[in-house]
Amino acid sequence: xxxxxxxxxxxxxxxxxRRRDFINIAAVSFxxxxxxxTVFPLVNQMNPSADVLALAxxxxxxxxxxxxxxxxxxxxxQPVFVRNLTEAEISEAxxxxxxxxxxxxxxxxRTAIGKENWLITMGVCTHLGxxxxxxxxxxxxxEFDGYFCPCHGSHYDxxxxxRKGPAPRNLDVPEYAFQSDTVVxxx
Amino acid sequence: xxxxxAKQYTPTTEFGQWMDEKLPVPRLVYNSLGAGYPTPxxxxxxxxxxxxxxxxxxxxxxxxxxxxxxxxxxANIAFDSVEHIMRDVNSGWMIxxxxxxxxxxxxxxxxxxxxxxxxxxxxxxxxxxxxxxGVVIYLLxxxxxxxxxxxxxxxxxxxxxKVITGLFEAIPLVGKPIQELLLGGFAxxxxxxxxxxxxxxxxxxVIAGVIIMHIWALHIPGSxxxxxxxxxxxxxxxxxxxxxxxxxxxxxxxxxxFFTILMFFxxxxxxxxxxxxxxxxxxxxxxxxxxxxxxxxxAILRAxxxxxxxxxxxxxxxxxMFSAIxxxxxxxxxxxxxxxxxxxxxxxxxxxxxxxxxxxxLGYCGGAPAAEPFVxxxxxxxxxxxxxxxxxxxLLSRLEKPEPLPNSITESVTGKPLTTAS
Numbered sequence: 001x002x003x004x005x006x007x008x009x010x011x012x013x014x015x016x017x018r019r020r021d022f023i024n025i026a027a028v029s030f031x032x033x034x035x036x037x038t039v040f041p042l043v044n045q046m047n048p049s050a051d052v053l054a055l056a057x058x059x060x061x062x063x064x065x066x067x068x069x070x071x072x073x074x075x076x077x078q079p080v081f082v083r084n085l086t087e088a089e090i091s092e093a094x095x096x097x098x099x100x101x102x103x104x105x106x107x108x109x110r111t112a113i114g115k116e117n118w119l120i121t122m123g124v125c126t127h128l129g130x131x132x133x134x135x136x137x138x139x140x141x142x143e144f145d146g147y148f149c150p151c152h153g154s155h156y157d158x159x160x161x162x163r164k165g166p167a168p169r170n171l172d173v174p175e176y177a178f179q180s181d182t183v184v185x186x187x
Numbered sequence: 188x189x190x191x192x193a194k195q196y197t198p199t200t201e202f203g204q205w206m207d208e209k210l211p212v213p214r215l216v217y218n219s220l221g222a223g224y225p226t227p228x229x230x231x232x233x234x235x236x237x238x239x240x241x242x243x244x245x246x247x248x249x250x251x252x253x254x255x256x257x258x259x260x261x262a263n264i265a266f267d268s269v270e271h272i273m274r275d276v277n278s279g280w281m282i283x284x285x286x287x288x289x290x291x292x293x294x295x296x297x298x299x300x301x302x303x304x305x306x307x308x309x310x311x312x313x314x315x316x317x318x319x320x321g322v323v324i325y326l327l328x329x330x331x332x333x334x335x336x337x338x339x340x341x342x343x344x345x346x347x348x349k350v351i352t353g354l355f356e357a358i359p360l361v362g363k364p365i366q367e368l369l370l371g372g373f374a375x376x377x378x379x380x381x382x383x384x385x386x387x388x389x390x391x392x393v394i395a396g397v398i399i400m401h402i403w404a405l406h407i408p409g410s411x412x413x414x415x416x417x418x419x420x421x422x423x424x425x426x427x428x429x430x431x432x433x434x435x436x437x438x439x440x441x442x443x444x445f446f447t448i449l450m451f452f453x454x455x456x457x458x459x460x461x462x463x464x465x466x467x468x469x470x471x472x473x474x475x476x477x478x479x480x481x482x483x484x485x486a487i488l489r490a491x492x493x494x495x496x497x498x499x500x501x502x503x504x505x506x507x508m509f510s511a512i513x514x515x516x517x518x519x520x521x522x523x524x525x526x527x528x529x530x531x532x533x534x535x536x537x538x539x540x541x542x543x544x545x546x547x548x549l550g551y552c553g554g555a556p557a558a559e560p561f562v563x564x565x566x567x568x569x570x571x572x573x574x575x576x577x578x579x580x581x582l583l584s585r586l587e588k589p590e591p592l593p594n595s596i597t598e599s600v601t602g603k604p605l606t607t608a609s
Contacts, residue, residue, distance in 0.1 A: 041278035045253055050275040 057187030059179065062118070070135040072123055075186050079123030080174060081135045081147070082184070085158060090116060092145065093159035103170045107159040110173050120184065121160040121171035125149040132156060132171070147171065189409040190225045192421040193218070219406060225424035226431055227412035229600050233303040234410065234431075235438040240296035241398060242439060243289055248391050250286040251335075258338065260384035262377040265340035266465045284454040285446075290332050291457050292446050294480035297325060305518075306539055308527030309411040315519040320401040322515045324394055331390040332478065334383040337375070341462035342472050348375040348383070350475065354488075357502040374468060414599045415527030416592055423596040474556055482553030483546050484508050487572070489557050490565040507569065514576045521576055524584035531590040535583055542575045 058075050062082055065071055070083035085093075093107040111118060123131050127149065133139040134147035134156075142148030143164060144157035154165030161170040176186045196217040198204040207214055217223045257276050259268040272279035301321070304310055310318035337348045352369050356362040371378030409418060418424055425431075449456065457479060461472040477485050491504035514521075529536050545568050552565040593599035 041281055042249065042253060044277045045279060045282060046256070047277050049257075049271070049277060049279070051271065052275075 057185055060184050060186060061182055062184055063182035067117070069137075072135050073186075075174065079131050080186060081119070081121050081123045081160070081171070083119040083121075083135070083160075085117045085119055089145065089158040093157060093161075096157070096161075102162050103168070105159070105161060105170055110159055110161075110170070112176075112178060115178060118178075118184070119158075119160055120176050120186070121173055124172070125151065125154055125167055126162065126169040126171065127152055127154050127165070127167035189406055190418065190421075190424065192424075193225050194222045194426060196221075196223055219402065220432070221428045222426040224406065224427040225418070225421070226410050226427045227418055227423060227596055228425045228430075229412050229414065229596050230410065230431065230434075231413050232434075232438065233299065233307070233413075235435050236296045236300040236303065238435040239438055239442055240293055240300055243293040243296055243442075244391065244394060244398070246289045247286060247293060248395070250282050250289060251388070251391065253282050254286055255384075255388060258384075260338065260381050262340060262380050262466075265338065265380060269339045281450070284450045287458060288446065288449050288454065290335065290478070291449075291480065292442065293328065294332070296442070297328065298480070301325065302543070305542075306529040307411055307413060308415055308522070308524075308529065310519045311522065311527050312519065313408045314405070314411060316404045317401060318519060319516060320397055320404060322512070324397050324401060326512065327390055327394045327397065329481070331387060331394065332480065334387040334390075336478060337380065337383045338387060339462055340380060340466045342464045342466060342470075343459045343462040343475065345375055345466035345468065346471055346475050347477060348379060351477075352379075354505045354508075357499070357505040359502070375466075411527060412596060413528060413530060414593055414596055415531070416594075416596055416599070419595045419597075476554055479550070479554060482551070483549035484511055484553070486549040486553035486561075486565040487511050487569045489553070489562065490569040492562060492566075507573075511569075511572060514573070518576065518580075522580040522584055524587065524589070526589040526592065531592055532583070532587055533590060534587045538575060538579050538583065542572070545571050545575070 056076060058073065060071075060073055060082060062071075062084070065082065065084045067084050068086045068089070070081055072079050072081060074080075090107065098104045098106045107119075108116060110121075123135065125132050128151065130149050130151035132142075132147035132149040132154070134141040140148045140150070142155035144155050146158045146160055146163075147156040148154070149156075149165070149167065152166050154167035155163050156167075156171055157163050159170075160173075162168070174186055176184050178184050196207070196214045198207045198213070203213060206212070214223075254272060257268065257272045257279060259265060269283070272283050274280075276282075304318060304321065333347070333351060337344045348370075352366050352375070355369060356366045358365060367373060369379070370376070371382065409424075412418075459472075459476070461475075464472075476482070485508075488504045488508040491500045491507060494500050495503055524532065524535070526532055529539055548564060549568045549572065552561040552568065555561040
């Protein structure tokens with residue numbers, strides 16, 4: 001060992017960098033890259049698996065929903081409200097000055113063009129994730145005739161916008177598209 | 188820890204100083220795996236497999252914990268949940284193949300480690316306890332590997348569970364109740380699968396605990412070395428870090444290359460196609476064998492084909508199989524030769540070679556169908572296996588004339604006699 005150390009020191013005196021420094025850096029970098037390449041799949045495995053992602057979109061037949069009715073469907077293991085608004089509910093929503101709201105949005109911004117009577121929102125309160133009431137017949141619709149979350153008292157209006165209570169945002173609108181007049185694909 | 192000239196841990200930072208007073212974990216690491224552990228300077232590559240086995244245990248624990256996140260220990264869905272891991276879970280196929288082949292690599296490392304101990308007399312005084320703990324680790328590893336193989340609930344899983352628990356049935360009088368107790372039923376089913384999963388998750392941590400004791404016991408006398416001669420002074424040792432950490436790292440790199448090749452290109456080479464068929468209690472696979480690392484013991488089990496006196500052949504086979512490993516517990520007292528290393532035991536060297544070949548032959552027969560000539564070969568090989576430990580080793584230690592030992596490790600390395608007195 002002694003001879004090797006002497007040789008190393010001699011080189012170091014000339015250039016300030018030893019061959020061993022290079023070997024150290026190269027070996028540690030190589031091992032580091034290997035660790036990253038190994039850890040990535042070990043963490044990524046926790047992301048949704050292929051069978052979960054396969055459930056990521058559902059087709060809903062909305063032909064049986066009368067004006068003023070709503071249904072609850074399950075999408076990605078979460079409830080989605082599909083509501084067929086009445087003319088009265090639409091005008092009630094349009095009568096509000098959107099800019100005055102906590103989360104300023106008009107009904108038109110929350111519905112599909114030409115399908116303004118179809119309000120499709122997540123049935124998940126934006127406060128802490130409870131399912132608001134108001135979709136089924138006879139449930140408490142809150143002070144603004146939309147949805148009411150019983151957990152912490154958030155009131156949503158006929159456009160699913162937050163009007164009173166602790167929730168920070170309007171009920172989220174999922175990605176959806178009408179496949180035909182009666183079938184909507186959510187997700 | 189073991190020698191007075193061991194380097195002392197001195198914290199270099201204020202935080203290190205503070206930590207050293209409160210909870211001296213860095214000091215513990217320094218003294219056990221760092222520069223504070225003086226190690227014989229002449230260790231050869233056979234000394235690399237203990238750390239390698241430890242690293243593969245970590246691989247098994249990490250991949251196993253991940254697999255448990257996706258696996259369902261229920262007889263109705265266990266098989267499908269494994270297919271779910273293979274097809275749906277992100278990189279699930281890779282993690283499962285790493286776990287399945289990691290078991291093989293763990294056993295490769297552990298067998299080389301055991302072989303090293305056998306040849307260089309690492310089981311002899313003052314290292315008996317290290318050896319005994321090692322045998323415990325091996326037994327625990329076998330139980331863990333067996334139960335892990337049952338979890339996919341394929342044909343080999345099911346019939347493996349049935350055959351291995353069937354071994355306990357051979358015990359006179361209480362055998363049948365014991366088998367039913369182990370299975371929680373009359374044949375492997377949901378109850379057995381659930382408890383196997385629970386224990387398969389638990390035992391690796393027990394193994395890790397015994398490994399800590401194994402290393403603790405090692406650090407009292409310090410490592411053995413290829414000459415078997417005791418360390419006599421500072422000139423005989425080098426610090427564990429960086430010398431052996433770097434050397435172990437090199438072996439790890441080589442092992443990982445082979446591991447990667449197996450995992451990505453031959454992932455099922457060591458498995459059995461039958462285990463991709465869901466468990467069927469009505470049909471046994473034509474050729475049922477355990478995993479390769481159990482083959483030698485399986486051959487001993489099957490070598491007993493006739494009843495002897497009043498003892499049924501089945502019980503004899505089971506007793507022989509367990510005795511084949513339990514005899515290791517007596518090894519430090521069977522081999523009384525004061526010379527540790529096989530390097531200086533000319534006759535032992537030959538018999539050790541024969542034992543290695545014998546175990547390989549047993550392994551081959553264990554993987555072959557239970558038919559002639561393999562049964563007969565297994566019988567001779569089993570007889571020799573026991574003869575080695577029970578007859579040859581005790582006799583050799585009396586009859587053999589060992590070669591002269593070097594005066595010190597340094598002398599054996601440099602070829603020059605030790606000049607300075609330590």
